[in-house]
Every structure is written in structure tokens, then in C-alpha cells.
Amino acid sequence: MSGRPSLEGASLGWNGLRLLTLCVYVFMFAPIVVVILLAFNSARTGSFPMEGFSLQWFGKLFDNDSIIAAFETSLILAASSSFLATLLGVMAAIALIRYSFKGKAVISNLLSLPLLMPEVVLGVSLLMFLKFLHQPRSFLLLLLGHTVLSLPYVILVVQARLVGLRQHYEEAAMSLGANRLQTFLDVTLPLISPAIIGGFLFAATLSFDNITATLFWKKPGIETVPTKIFAMLRTSISPEINALGAVMIVITIALPLLGGYVVRRLTRGR
Amino acid sequence: MVRAEYRPFLLLSPALTSLALLLLAPIVFIFVYSFWLRAANGQDIAAFQFGNWQSVLGDSFYWRALWETFVMSALTTIACMVIGYPTAYFLARCRFGNKALLLFLLFLPFWISYIIRTFAWINVLGKSGFVNSVLLSLGIISEPLKLLYNDFSVIMGLVYFQLPYMIINVYVSLDGIDRNLESAARTLGCTPWQTFREVTLPLSLPGLGAGSLLCFVLAAGSFVTPRLLGGTDTLFFSQLIYEAVITQLDWPTGSVLSLLLLASLTIIVAVYNRFMSLSDIYRSFAK
Numbered sequence: 001m002s003g004r005p006s007l008e009g010a011s012l013g014w015n016g017l018r019l020l021t022l023c024v025y026v027f028m029f030a031p032i033v034v035v036i037l038l039a040f041n042s043a044r045t046g047s048f049p050m051e052g053f054s055l056q057w058f059g060k061l062f063d064n065d066s067i068i069a070a071f072e073t074s075l076i077l078a079a080s081s082s083f084l085a086t087l088l089g090v091m092a093a094i095a096l097i098r099y100s101f102k103g104k105a106v107i108s109n110l111l112s113l114p115l116l117m118p119e120v121v122l123g124v125s126l127l128m129f130l131k132f133l134h135q136p137r138s139f140l141l142l143l144l145g146h147t148v149l150s151l152p153y154v155i156l157v158v159q160a161r162l163v164g165l166r167q168h169y170e171e172a173a174m175s176l177g178a179n180r181l182q183t184f185l186d187v188t189l190p191l192i193s194p195a196i197i198g199g200f201l202f203a204a205t206l207s208f209d210n211i212t213a214t215l216f217w218k219k220p221g222i223e224t225v226p227t228k229i230f231a232m233l234r235t236s237i238s239p240e241i242n243a244l245g246a247v248m249i250v251i252t253i254a255l256p257l258l259g260g261y262v263v264r265r266l267t268r269g270r
Numbered sequence: 271m272v273r274a275e276y277r278p279f280l281l282l283s284p285a286l287t288s289l290a291l292l293l294l295a296p297i298v299f300i301f302v303y304s305f306w307l308r309a310a311n312g313q314d315i316a317a318f319q320f321g322n323w324q325s326v327l328g329d330s331f332y333w334r335a336l337w338e339t340f341v342m343s344a345l346t347t348i349a350c351m352v353i354g355y356p357t358a359y360f361l362a363r364c365r366f367g368n369k370a371l372l373l374f375l376l377f378l379p380f381w382i383s384y385i386i387r388t389f390a391w392i393n394v395l396g397k398s399g400f401v402n403s404v405l406l407s408l409g410i411i412s413e414p415l416k417l418l419y420n421d422f423s424v425i426m427g428l429v430y431f432q433l434p435y436m437i438i439n440v441y442v443s444l445d446g447i448d449r450n451l452e453s454a455a456r457t458l459g460c461t462p463w464q465t466f467r468e469v470t471l472p473l474s475l476p477g478l479g480a481g482s483l484l485c486f487v488l489a490a491g492s493f494v495t496p497r498l499l500g501g502t503d504t505l506f507f508s509q510l511i512y513e514a515v516i517t518q519l520d521w522p523t524g525s526v527l528s529l530l531l532l533a534s535l536t537i538i539v540a541v542y543n544r545f546m547s548l549s550d551i552y553r554s555f556a557k
Contacts, residue, residue, distance in 0.1 A: 017360040024357045024433070028379050031390030031430070034400050038393055048403035088285040095281035111285060114293055116539055118491025120508035121528045124515050125296035128525070132299065148292045151285060209383050212493045216516070226385045233498060237392050245386040252381045 032249060039246035041239060057243035067244060070228040074208055077139070077224060081146035082154075082203035088147070089154030089203075090196055096155070097162040115152050122149070123216035137219045145217050146210060150203035157202050161195030197262060205252065297532070304525035314521055322522040326530065332510070336534065339507040342421060342496075343489035346428040350485045353429070354436035355478060361437070362444035373441070376434050384431065388498050391427050392418060419501040427495040432488055436481035443477025444470070479546045487535055507531050 042054035061067060096108055114122065126145060127137070135141070169191065173183045211226040218227060225248065232241050307317035326332050361372055379387060394400045395417040402414040417423060447470060455465040496506035511531065515524035 017356050018364075020353070021357045021360040021364075024353060024437075025375065027430070028376065028433070030400075031387065031394050032379060032382060034393045035386065035390045045398070048398050048400060049407075088288060091281040092285035095278035099278035099281075101275070101278045107282060107286070111289065114289070116487050116535070117293075118487075118508060118531055118535065120491060120493045120511050121532050122293065122296075124511055124524060124528055125300045126292060128303065128515065128521055129296035129299040132303075144288070144292055148288055151288065155285070205381055209385075211385050226383055229383075229385050229389065230494070230498075233389055233392075237389065237396070241389065242393070245383075245389070248383050248386055252383060253378060255381070 035242050035245040036249060038239065039242040041242075044239065057239040058247070060240055061243050061247065064240070066223065067225075067228060070223040070225045073139075073222060074224040074226075077142055077146060078204045078207040081143050081207045082150060082200050084143070084147040085150040085154045085203040086196060086200040089151050089199055090158050090192070092151075093155050093158035093162055093195075097159055098167070111155055112152050114148070119149070119212040120216075123213035127216045137217060139219070139222070141217045142214065142224075145213055146207040149210060149213060150206040153206060154199040154203050158192070158195045158199045161198060162192060165191055201255065205255065208252070300525040300528055303521060304529055306522050308520065308522045322526045326523060326526045332527070332530070335505045335507050335510055336530070338505045339490055340534075342425060342428075342506070343486050346425050346432065346489045347482050347485040349425065349429045350433050350436040351478065351482060354433055354481065355440050355474075358437045358440035358444055358477075362441050373438070376437060380434055385494060385498075387430065388427050388495055391423060391430065391499055395423050395426070418499065421500070421504060423499040424496050424504055424506075427499045428489045428492060431495065432485045435484050435488075439481030439484065440474060440477040443474045443480075447473045476546055479542070483539065483542050483546075487539065490535060491531070 037050070038048075039057060040053050040055070041048075041050050042052040042056070043050070092111060096104065096111075123145075126141075130137075130141060169187050170183050173187045174180075178186065208224075209226065210224075211230060214224055214227055215230065218224065223231065225244075229241060229244060232238065232244075303314070304322055305318045305320070307315045307319055307321065309315055361369065361376075366372060392399065396402070397414045397416075397418070399418070401417060402411075405411045406414065451469050451473070452465050455469045456462070460468065491508060492506065493508040493512065496504050497509060500506065507527070508531070511524055511527045514520045514527055
């Protein structure tokens with residue numbers, strides 16, 4: 001490359017861009033740092049100034065049964081709904097990538113449509129529909145609802161990974177005498193497992209994170225972690241919320257790091 | 271053995287069925303319900319009348335709420351554009367060795383729970399929050415500034431949530447530009463600024479468009495951010511839907527309000543789709 005990139009020539013402008021980018025990164029991380037900082041503050045108000053270092057709020061957190069219960073609900077919900085979403089999503093993604101058929105574009109758009117739909121509308125309409133059918137709010141409603149909310153994301157993530165996969169291996173296996181099922185289990189599945197794990201983790205995070213629709217669908221008395229925080233915030237910000245936030249930040253950052261590591265290991269192992 | 275031409279539909283049917291039952295059927299249901307009659311005793315009677323629609327569409331309060339929601343969403347989108355485009359430009363063009371790490375860092379907060387990232391702003395902007403306590407201790411102000419529970423803090427929270435979406439969309443389209451085009455423009459006598467304005471910027475518009483639509487639609491449908499960070503006079507449309515359905519148990523009005531929000535967003539998406547492709551947006555989710 002001989003020509004210099006356009007704005008890099010004007011070094012004043014380029015330094016301005018660098019400064020702005022730095023500010024954006026500070027902006028992205030500052031609120032998170034503040035939450036973690038305040039979680040260790042010994043003051044009872046949950047806000048500045050920092051009065052001293054203390055771990056008591058974490059202790060309080062683990063003594064709080066309703067928070068532990070919320071964690072359990074969230075984990076079970078995230079695991080089960082992302083399992084379902086991954087199952088449905090992988091099947092749909094395979095159909096969309098590996099086959100050509102009539103109406104593919106329409107179906108593909110239809111499957112992505114919920115991405116742009118306001119969650120409040122989805123939440124409210126499903127709630128009213130089921131109440132009309134005399135179905136009470138239940139865990140099953142949360143499970144199915146979360147599955148549908150994360151399904152489009154799983155389909156897109158898995159699709160994006162499948163596009164790059166060549167079909168030669170499958171054709172080779174079939175020509176060597178493997179039947180369709182054997183080919184799928186022994187060749188296709190190991191090849192797409194990083195995509196499946198990626199989709200699963202994405203769906204699990206979305207479900208673990210979901211607040212808006214969950215507020216509409218949850219049974220009174222049952223809380224997930226986000227709705228629990230939402231309820232706790234109604235009074236005021238307590239140091240416990242900051243501690244809970246800090247724990248969640250650590251969990252949710254560790255999880256994708258771990259997931260990324262596993263996926264990379266699996267891909268490299270081939 | 272299933273015949274080959276049915277196989278894709280067999281694979282698709284569980285996903286399509288669940289979407290149809292859990293998503294499309296409820297929308298059809300609220301459409302039907304929006305014509306039902308709300309009797310004086312609070313019972314809803316099956317009917318076909320336009321009373322609910324008339325009372326919502328004829329009430330300037332709802333129009334003002336819709337307008338304010340869209341203005342706030344537009345402000346959020348513009349802020350994301352102004353901050354996000356230059357950042358994406360820097361990220362796409364910098365010679366920093368580990369660019370993947372920079373992008374990864376940008377998306378790290380994305381994995382953190384939405385509600386935590388939202389209430390974090392109470393810690394930053396609140397009366398005894400980070401900004402006020404720093405400014406007070408430096409003696410720049412003598413009274414805490416009122417930064418929280420107003421439209422400003424709502425926009426702040428929304429920008430915080432959506433900026434990475436904007437940056438990644440613009441980044442992808444900037445990254446895909448053939449750099450020889452810019453070199454050619456320079457060789458032919460363009461100034462750097464001209465090159466940017468007449469070559470780079472137009473070529474990156476699809477990314478900017480996709481990011482903007484995404485920002486706008488997500489902001490206009492948001493519920494938790496305005497509820498946690500907004501003031502008493504913050505009027506977001508999704509909160510009216512919540513009030514109608516959950517608080518007042520007025521399903522017919524709730525149905526009309528939901529459909530009104532859905533319809534106006536659909537129009538915006540359709541207009542966008544007329545000029546740009548929606549698939550750009552869907553693709554950005556997979557990043």
C-alpha cells in the first residue's frame with residue numbers, strides 16, 4: 001500500500017479520533033467499574049463517598065435466600081430455554097444453509113422478524129393470549145417465551161458459522177458408505193459443534209439477561225435475577241445491589257471468556 | 271426416509287411452529303381484541319367496534335407520548351452516530367496490532383446484564399454519585415447537579431446500551447471498503463477530507479444506516495431504561511402499554527397501544543427497507 005489513508009495524513013484529526021475512541025472505552029467501562037468499586041464500600045448508602053473497604057455486602061448477599069432462589073430460577077431457565085432454542089435453531093439454520101427451496105427468503109426474514117419487534121409488545125400480547133386461554137403465568141410460559149426470544153439470535157449465529165463449512169467431508173463420508181444418520185453424527189455434528197456451543201451460550205446469556213418480557217411473564221412471587229434487582233431498585237440503591245451487580249459482572253464476563261476459549265480449543269483440535 | 275424436497279421444511283417446522291404459536295398468534299389475538307367492547311363493570315365483551323381505537327387515536331396525550339418516544343429515540347440515534355462513526359473509523363484504520371482485542375473489549379459490557387448496566391448509571395449520575403462527588407470534592411460545584419431521573423439520563427442509558435451496535439455496524443462496512451479507491455482519489459488530487467466525504471463516507475453509509483435503524487427501533491421499544499433512569503415526566507410509549515395492561519387491566523386499550531407502536535415502527539422499518547437492505551441488520555446480530 002503506497003497511498004496514505006485519508007485522515008491519517010492530518011495528524012491533528014487523527015489524534016482527535018484517538019482521544020475520542022479512548023473516551024468511548026472509558027465511557028463503556030466506567031459505570032461497571034463504579035458498581036464494582038461501590039460493592040466494596042463499607043458505607044450503608046450504596047453511594048459515594050467511599051468510606052472504607054468491606055466485604056460485608058457480599059456476605060449479606062449469600063445470606064439472602066430470595067437472591068439465591070432467584071439465581072436458581074435464572075440458571076434453570078437459562079439452561080433449559082437455551083437448550084430448546086439451540087435445538088430448534090440449529091435445525092432451522094441447517095435447513096436455511098444446506099438446502100435451497102421455494103420461499104426461503106421469506107422464511108428467513110420471518111424467522112428474524114422478532115429481532116426488531118419491541119419486547120413489550122411481545123410480552124404483553126403473549127400474556128394476554130394465554131390469560132384468555134385461561135393459562136396462568138407459569139415457569140412454562142417463561143421457558144417457552146425465552147426460547148422464542150433467543151431463537152432468532154441462535155439461528156443467525158449458527159447460520160453465520162455454517163456458511164463457512166464446506167460439504168466435502170459429508171459427501172466423502174457418504175461415498176465411503178456411511179448412511180445419512182452416521183454422516184450427521186460422525187461428521188457433521190463434530191464439525192458444527194463450535195457453532196452449536198456458540199449459539200447455546202448466546203441464548204443462555206440472552207435468557208439470563210432478559211428483563212422486560214420476564215416482568216410480564218413471571219408468576220408473582222417467582223423472581224429471576226434481573227427481576228429481583230428490578231424489584232430491589234424500587235426502594236433505593238442499596239450496597240447489596242452493587243454487590244449483586246459485581247457478582248453478576250464477574251459471572252457474565254467469565255462465561256463468554258470461557259465459551260470463547262472452549263470454542264477456540266475445539267476448532268483448533270481439528 | 272423423507273423425500274429430499276420436504277427435508278428443509280421438516281427441519282424448519284419446529285422453529286416456525288413455535289414462532290407462529292407464541293408470537294404471531296398473540297399478535298393476531300390482540301388485533302382481534304382491540305375491537306372488543308369494554309363494559310362498565312370492567313368485563314370485556316366480544317364485539318366489533320372501533321371505540322377503543324377512537325379513544326386512543328382521538329386522544330392527543332397518546333400522540334404526544336408517541337412523538338416524545340420518537341424524539342428521544344432519534345436523539346439517542348444521533349448521539350450514537352456522532353460518537354460511533356468516528357470511533358468505528360479509528361478502529362477500522364488504526365494500526366494497533368491486536369484489533370480483535372479492541373473489538374472484543376468494546377463488546378465485553380454487552381455480556382453484562384442489561385439491568386446492571388442500567389442501574390450503574392444511578393451510581394454515576396445520582397445525587398451522591400460518581401460525577402457529583404468528584405465535582406463537589408474538586409470544588410467545581412457547591413450543590414449536586416441534577417443529572418439523574420430526567421430525559422438526559424434516559425438518553426445516556428440508551429446510548430450506553432446501543433453504542434456498540436452502531437460501532438460494529440459502521441466498522442464492518444468501513445472494513446469492507448477497498449482501500450485502493452481511497453488511494454486513487456488521493457492520487458487524482460483529492461484532499462484527505464474530500465476523499466473521506468466523497469469516497470469513504472458514501473461507501474460506509476449502509477453500515478451507518480443499519481446501525482441507526484437498530485438504535486432507533488431498540489430505543490423506541492425500550493421499557494426498563496426509561497423506567498429506571500427517567501423522571502416523572504418522562505413519557506415512553508412502552509410504559510403506557512404496561513400501565514394499561516398490567517396496572518389498569520384495560521386489555522382493549524393495551525391492545526390498541528401495542529398495535530400502534532408496532533405499526534409505527536413497522537412503517538419506519540419498511541421505509542428503511544425500501545432504500546437499504548434489512549439483511550445487513552440481521553447480519554450484524556450474528557457478529
